[in-house]
Amino acid sequence: MDQPALDVTLAYHQRSKHFPFRFAPSLGYMDWQTQPDPFRRFEGAQTFPLGFEPVGPLPRYEPAFVLGQVDPAPLNAATVARLFYDALALSAWKEIAGGARWSLRVNPSSGNLHPTEGYLVGGLLPGLYDKPAVYHYAPLVHALELRVELSPQVWRAISAQLPKNALLVGLTSIHWRESWKYGERAFRYCHHDVGHAIACVSLAAAGLGWDARLLEGVVDEGLATLLGAHLQTGVEAERPDCLIAVFPQNGWPEAKTQQSFRLETDLIAAVRAARWMGQRNTLSQDHHDWPVIDEVAAATEKHAPPGDDFWSSFSHRNDSLELGESPLSLRSIIHQRRSAVALDGLTAITREAFYQILLKAMPGSSQIPFTTLPWRPCIDLLLFVHRVADLPPGLYVLLRDPARKNALRSSMKPSFLWRRGHGCPSSLPLFFLAGGDVRHAAQQTSCDQAIAADGAFAVAMLAEYRKPIEVFGPWFYRRLYWETGVVGQVLYLEGEAAGIRGTGIGCFFDDLTHRVFGLEGDRFQVLYHFTLGGPVEDPRLRTHPPYQHLVRDAHNAIKPGSLT
Numbered sequence: 001m002d003q004p005a006l007d008v009t010l011a012y013h014q015r016s017k018h019f020p021f022r023f024a025p026s027l028g029y030m031d032w033q034t035q036p037d038p039f040r041r042f043e044g045a046q047t048f049p050l051g052f053e054p055v056g057p058l059p060r061y062e063p064a065f066v067l068g069q070v071d072p073a074p075l076n077a078a079t080v081a082r083l084f085y086d087a088l089a090l091s092a093w094k095e096i097a098g099g100a101r102w103s104l105r106v107n108p109s110s111g112n113l114h115p116t117e118g119y120l121v122g123g124l125l126p127g128l129y130d131k132p133a134v135y136h137y138a139p140l141v142h143a144l145e146l147r148v149e150l151s152p153q154v155w156r157a158i159s160a161q162l163p164k165n166a167l168l169v170g171l172t173s174i175h176w177r178e179s180w181k182y183g184e185r186a187f188r189y190c191h192h193d194v195g196h197a198i199a200c201v202s203l204a205a206a207g208l209g210w211d212a213r214l215l216e217g218v219v220d221e222g223l224a225t226l227l228g229a230h231l232q233t234g235v236e237a238e239r240p241d242c243l244i245a246v247f248p249q250n251g252w253p254e255a256k257t258q259q260s261f262r263l264e265t266d267l268i269a270a271v272r273a274a275r276w277m278g279q280r281n282t283l284s285q286d287h288h289d290w291p292v293i294d295e296v297a298a299a300t301e302k303h304a305p306p307g308d309d310f311w312s313s314f315s316h317r318n319d320s321l322e323l324g325e326s327p328l329s330l331r332s333i334i335h336q337r338r339s340a341v342a343l344d345g346l347t348a349i350t351r352e353a354f355y356q357i358l359l360k361a362m363p364g365s366s367q368i369p370f371t372t373l374p375w376r377p378c379i380d381l382l383l384f385v386h387r388v389a390d391l392p393p394g395l396y397v398l399l400r401d402p403a404r405k406n407a408l409r410s411s412m413k414p415s416f417l418w419r420r421g422h423g424c425p426s427s428l429p430l431f432f433l434a435g436g437d438v439r440h441a442a443q444q445t446s447c448d449q450a451i452a453a454d455g456a457f458a459v460a461m462l463a464e465y466r467k468p469i470e471v472f473g474p475w476f477y478r479r480l481y482w483e484t485g486v487v488g489q490v491l492y493l494e495g496e497a498a499g500i501r502g503t504g505i506g507c508f509f510d511d512l513t514h515r516v517f518g519l520e521g522d523r524f525q526v527l528y529h530f531t532l533g534g535p536v537e538d539p540r541l542r543t544h545p546p547y548q549h550l551v552r553d554a555h556n557a558i559k560p561g562s563l564t
């Protein structure tokens with residue numbers, strides 16, 4: 001084990017905690033002069049505009065979450081366009097009458113700062129380009145920017161390890177986008193956002209009948225080169241996060257395993273020597289340094305593929321999950337998703353709706369998007385229930401891995417009841433811990449944000465923390481946040497589907513939350529909060545469609561167009 005890297009990682013986590021009397025170090029004010037551009041562009045790179053397939057009723061929302069329920073679409077320019085449109089595109093513009101205007105995306109982001117960048121690595125794509133290549137996805141114009149052509153040998157070495165008709169989606173983070181506002185805690189937010197983006201890719205793929213799997217055999221240096229991040233230095237550099245194989249569902253043959261995928265040294269050397277195209281834009285004219293973020297980023301780099309114990313065959317049988325007959329459309333729900341800025345303090349949901357939301361958050365054996373993550377689930381949900389009909393308000397816990405029950409029970413308050421909820425499906429490991437009005441506790445632990453008290457229920461995502469980081473290595477610290485982001489994205493979509501609305505909560509008081517549940521030490525740590533309830537719209541805001549600003553000429557070339 002790399003003890004110094006582990007020490008840096010654990011120390012970072014500790015110093016980036018918020019306390020009621022002391023927030024994690026940040027600038028403490030908004031420095032509008034250095035506000036980063038939310039859109040990375042590669043100037044001079046050849047740009048391929050992607051098409052827009054109107055959002056229709058199919059596939060249905062419920063079945064799309066289960067592998068094998070949607071017929072696989074062919075791989076071509078139109079389906080690649082849809083993959084990115086449903087995963088990482090703009091989804092709306094907001095405007096304060098006569099004032100500021102800003103874009104929002106399919107993937108949520110703390111502070112709407114969007115540190116996550118998306119890449120496509122693929123072979124020749126009918127209707128798009130006739131050579132294997134690496135492209136950057138530019139959400140502002142819904143287009144791919146050609147970064148490098150891959151030689152046929154390089155693509156053969158990659159695709160030989162993948163199912164037929166596979167492509168790769170890569171994600172990177174620009175830490176500066178988040179640290180500009182949030183200072184030292186920003187590293188956490190970047191990785192929540194990666195988790196949300198992973199789930200977005202997984203669900204966009206699911207809508208096409210495609211599977212999405214994280215390729216964890218890839219190490220960070222190789223990934224940086226494949227995505228062109230090795231050419232970037234300085235505060236605005238992108239850091240490599242992950243590579244996701246996307247391919248037709250049930251297409252992964254026995255002989256090729258997700259586990260054995262590698263970017264070998266000679267392949268990486270060939271990519272490094274290739275001709276990269278496009279100059280990255282400057283995001284801010286000036287910067288503030290947050291050296292602690294660079295330190296933890298270095299400490300949590302992955303230098304070697306994980307050992308056999310990392311790959312999990314864990315699967316939970318999620319028998320009670322309903323595929324139902326609901327006409328809800330997956331793509332409509334994806335594109336209408338929004339964070340609630342305020343909740344009404346009134347709306348209740350039914351007990352059945354509550355259980356269905358929680359069932360969706362369980363990592364079932366063929367349940368998307370959890371099929372994308374290859375490790376045994378580390379995140380459980382601590383619940384503050386406020387307004388669920390026929391269920392007593394109070395504290396609950398959902399064990400996403402029921403094997404953790406004894407460890408958690410002995411770590412939490414001895415007075416907790418650990419009683420099954422009324423009418424709770426047998427496949428849902430939900431336990432009632434203590435009754436009472438927990439609105440104040442939810443609000444107080446969420447940096448005093450009223451949305452945590454004004455919903456139907458709020459969530460604190462608890463990670464099994466110390467042991468997996470020690471066993472797998474400090475790079476797993478980032479994965480813990482990814483898992484919370486994936487769970488958070490499911491909660492966002494489930495909120496929309498249930499007719500309520502969710503909001504991710506990155507601002508919370510870590511140890512105060514632990515205290516509510518009687519948790520001490522660092523065996524378990526809370527990494528993300530969430531709330532769901534009846535939304536209150538802000539009447540000052542107007543909403544506009546996502547791509548009205550694009551004007552495309554007869555040759556389908558994009559012009560910047562007008563934003564008004």
Ligand SMILES: Cc1cc2nc3c(=O)[nH]c(=O)nc-3n(C[C@H](O)[C@H](O)[C@H](O)COP(=O)(O)O)c2cc1C
Nearest residue numbers: 104105108109110111112192338339504505506507
């Ligand atoms: C990781 C994460 C943390 C967030 N933390 C908070 C928070 O503490 N309070 C809040 O009101 N909203 C929070 N949000 C919501 C964001 O502000 C929101 O996602 C962003 O403004 C974009 O809006 P949209 O989600 O409607 O696309 C968070 C979102 C994410 C993804």
